[in-house]
Amino acid sequence: MTQKMSLSKIPDFHKNSYTLTMIYYNSQTIISQLTHAHLSRVIAESLIITDLSTNLILPLAIACHYHDHGWKTWEENPSTHPHTQHPLDFQEIDPTTHIKIWTQSREIATTQHPLVGYLVSKHTIYLSNLRLNNTTDKTDSTTLTKFQKNEIQHQESLRSKITRLPSQTELKKLQHYLAISDYISLMICLNTNHHETIINNTPIKIHQNNHKVTISLPLKAPLSYLLRGTSLKNKGPWTKQINIECLTE
Secondary structure (H helix, E strand, C coil), X not given: CCCCCCHHHCCCHHHHCCCXXXXXXXXXXXXXXXXXXXXXXXXXXXXXXXXXXXXXXHHHHHHHHHCCCCHHHHHHCCCECCCCCCECCHHHCCHHHHHHHHHHHHHHHHCCCHHHHHHHHHHHHHHHHHHHXXXXXXXXXXXXXXXXXXXXXXXXXXXXXXXXXXXHHHHHHHHHHHHHHHHHHHHHHCCCCEEEEEECCEXXXXXXXXXXXXXXXXXXCCEEEEEEEEECCCCEEEEEEEEEEECXX
């Protein structure tokens, strides 16, 4: 690779993220996309991954950490509901704003390493496809398709800057685990009680009961994580200790 990557150098933005709020844990509690991204990094580092070489776990973790950092600027001055003045839920954001955020996420990730930028760019196309497949608006479809074509050009440029480019199979695996870690973290931050899905032929089950979260994928060890957010009712910090375990543990 063209430069060394170290997780120890990554700042823990989630520790001071009380003003950065976008994901609704419940009607009165919101969580920053940066906190969600940090949790996805922790999950990626904790999953038992046997089909990737150990030297690729680090760029995977860093990509998870930065994949939503484009939200930082938006969250510092978010669009709000006209009646409640509460920040909009991330699912209410228009495609043009989403594209700006995805672009910034890729740009921020690229400053860490071209491979990290590449993975985040691929992930933004994955996310934009989810939105594209669920829209009937022709203008939105055109905007999203144009964004994807532009990102593909950036990906080619980033690939050329990676000294030791992983194989195509490895790149797909990295994207796969980024999508999985992102999904699990998001379901936790949305306080989803029970959910099942399939990501790239991998079935995933998530169940939450108070402070306990169980997932169907194997973990190196149970996780204890302090989830941080903002209470809209108290207008101050909110925290919740959660414990993440594998269903078989």
